Amino acid sequence: MKLEKSAIEVAIKNKIIEISESLGSDASDLQTDDIIPATGLIDSAGLLDLIAWFEASYDFKIPMSELTIDNLGTISAMAEYLLRSKNLM
Amino acid sequence: MALSIHVPRINNNDDEVKVVGIDVKIGAHVKAGQIIAQFETDKAVMDLESSNEGYVLAINGEIDDIVKVGDIFIWLGASLDEAIPQQASGDAVDSTQTNAPTAKARLLLKEYNLNAHEIPQTGTRLSVADIQNYITATGRKPIAVNSTTVNYQEPLPTVTGELKTLKSEERGMLSTVLWHRDVAVPGYIEISYDVSPWEDYAKTFGEKHNLLLSPLLPLMAWRLVELSIEMPHINATISGSQRYEYQQTNLGFTVQAGQTLYLTVVQQANSLDPLQFVNRMVELQRGAAAHTLGAQELQDATICFSSMSRWKVSRHIPILPPHTSIMIAHTVGPDGLGVLGATYDHRVLNGGDVVTVLRKLSKPNPSN
Numbered sequence: 481m482k483l484e485k486s487a488i489e490v491a492i493k494n495k496i497i498e499i500s501e502s503l504g505s506d507a508s509d510l511q512t513d514d515i516i517p518a519t520g521l522i523d524s525a526g527l528l529d530l531i532a533w534f535e536a537s538y539d540f541k542i543p544m545s546e547l548t549i550d551n552l553g554t555i556s557a558m559a560e561y562l563l564r565s566k567n568l569m
Numbered sequence: 570m571a572l573s574i575h576v577p578r579i580n581n582n583d584d585e586v587k588v589v590g591i592d593v594k595i596g597a598h599v600k601a602g603q604i605i606a607q608f609e610t611d612k613a614v615m616d617l618e619s620s621n622e623g624y625v626l627a628i629n630g631e632i633d634d635i636v637k638v639g640d641i642f643i644w645l646g647a648s649l650d651e652a653i654p655q656q657a658s659g660d661a662v663d664s665t666q667t668n669a670p671t672a673k674a675r676l677l678l679k680e681y682n683l684n685a686h687e688i689p690q691t692g693t694r695l696s697v698a699d700i701q702n703y704i705t706a707t708g709r710k711p712i713a714v715n716s717t718t719v720n721y722q723e724p725l726p727t728v729t730g731e732l733k734t735l736k737s738e739e740r741g742m743l744s745t746v747l748w749h750r751d752v753a754v755p756g757y758i759e760i761s762y763d764v765s766p767w768e769d770y771a772k773t774f775g776e777k778h779n780l781l782l783s784p785l786l787p788l789m790a791w792r793l794v795e796l797s798i799e800m801p802h803i804n805a806t807i808s809g810s811q812r813y814e815y816q817q818t819n820l821g822f823t824v825q826a827g828q829t830l831y832l833t834v835v836q837q838a839n840s841l842d843p844l845q846f847v848n849r850m851v852e853l854q855r856g857a858a859a860h861t862l863g864a865q866e867l868q869d870a871t872i873c874f875s876s877m878s879r880w881k882v883s884r885h886i887p888i889l890p891p892h893t894s895i896m897i898a899h900t901v902g903p904d905g906l907g908v909l910g911a912t913y914d915h916r917v918l919n920g921g922d923v924v925t926v927l928r929k930l931s932k933p934n935p936s937n
Binding site: 503517523524525527528529531532535536544547548549550551552553 | 779780781782783785786824825848851852854855858859879
């Protein structure tokens with residue numbers, strides 16, 4: 481996968497759409513700055529699926545202490561967190 | 570001296586098998602471990618390997634023959650001129666000369682703790698009918714099951730199928746279900762509750778600690794840990810005729826990860842504070858999602874919590890894991906009404922105990 485913010489955001493959104501569909505929700509209108517947990521589109525277990533996919537897809541590990549709303553609460557924050565973790569930002 | 574190789578047993582229900590392949594001829598030299606024949610039942614096919622090195626002296630069957638399990642199928646000798654024992658030359662040794670019980674009969678003997686020699690035998694082998702007649706005549710009862718060992722002998726269905734080995738988590742589930750069925754005396758009680766106080770409390774807690782994931786279910790599970798300290802008899806099981814109260818609380822929490830249902834366990838949960846407990850549960854859920862949990866993270870639960878609110882079911886009745894007395898069953902139905910149920914071991918707890926636990930669990934701890 482490309483390590484460019486816009487490409488990362490597209491990949492994350494596609495994964496959220498996939499997870500939300502499995503829960504009977506439609507996340508196609510989700511914006512990059514929407515607070516994901518607050519939308520109710522995916523629950524905690526779905527967020528964990530998203531995190532597991534995020535780590536596996538970009539080959540990095542998120543420490544428990546950094547599993548916060550500030551770091552991972554929005555699509556945009558997730559992409560920026562990844563780039564920071566890879567020292568690309 | 571010539572060595573005999575016998576017709577193998579493929580499963581417990583078939584005392585006869587069909588010869589579907591013979592890979593050697595009389596006079597051939599075979600090595601130990603070499604496949605020499607194949608046998609089939611309507612459930613499976615099995616290779617027969619040579620147990621020793623030697624020359625094939627005799628083959629007691631042909632392809633498509635139906636042969637009896639345990640009969641001699643092949644004789645091996647150290648040389649081609651070695652003699653086959655007199656009684657066995659030609660056809661296979663007649664197994665009917667023995668009174669060995671049939672496979673089904675052996676299972677029945679075990680179930681009733683009987684000795685084959687004490688039962689009159691009407692045919693050439695001790696049969697199920699012989700044993701059933703004896704049981705009827707003597708009024709014998711099956712022995713009580715008091716083990717949690719997985720030793721499951723369900724007769725195979727008559728419809729053609731294939732046996733598959735269970736994965737470790739599937740064996741764990743089988744063990745749990747059998748303990749629930751054979752040892753515990755399960756009951757189930759549920760109450761409805763207002764979800765607002767818990768949701769408000771979890772929201773405040775999550776914002777205070779900047780948590781990404783909702784701490785609602787972990788906090789409810791934490792409340793159960795608190796109750797296990799306040800009411801030690803709910804964190805217990807039965808041993809013999811005594812209650813065994815655990816000195817620590819190992820909180821079991823079900824996590825569905827893909828097709829796998831885990832019972833993750835927070836060891837010594839009573840030694841943690843609420844935030845530590847919430848974070849530990851998230852760690853376990855992450856481990857379950859990645860299928861990287863270790864054995865210590867999946868065993869020795871003493872008290873359990875399960876939620877199916879994700880699926881908005883109106884009720885679910887969990888199975889009790891071995892040596893636990895209560896598993897909470899939480900859900901929020903499609904109407905938004907909270908439901909707290911509990912499967913409990915009636916040997917340890919009564920309905921009043923369980924209602925007390927559920928009522929206390931329906932609200933956050935007022936002292937928090």
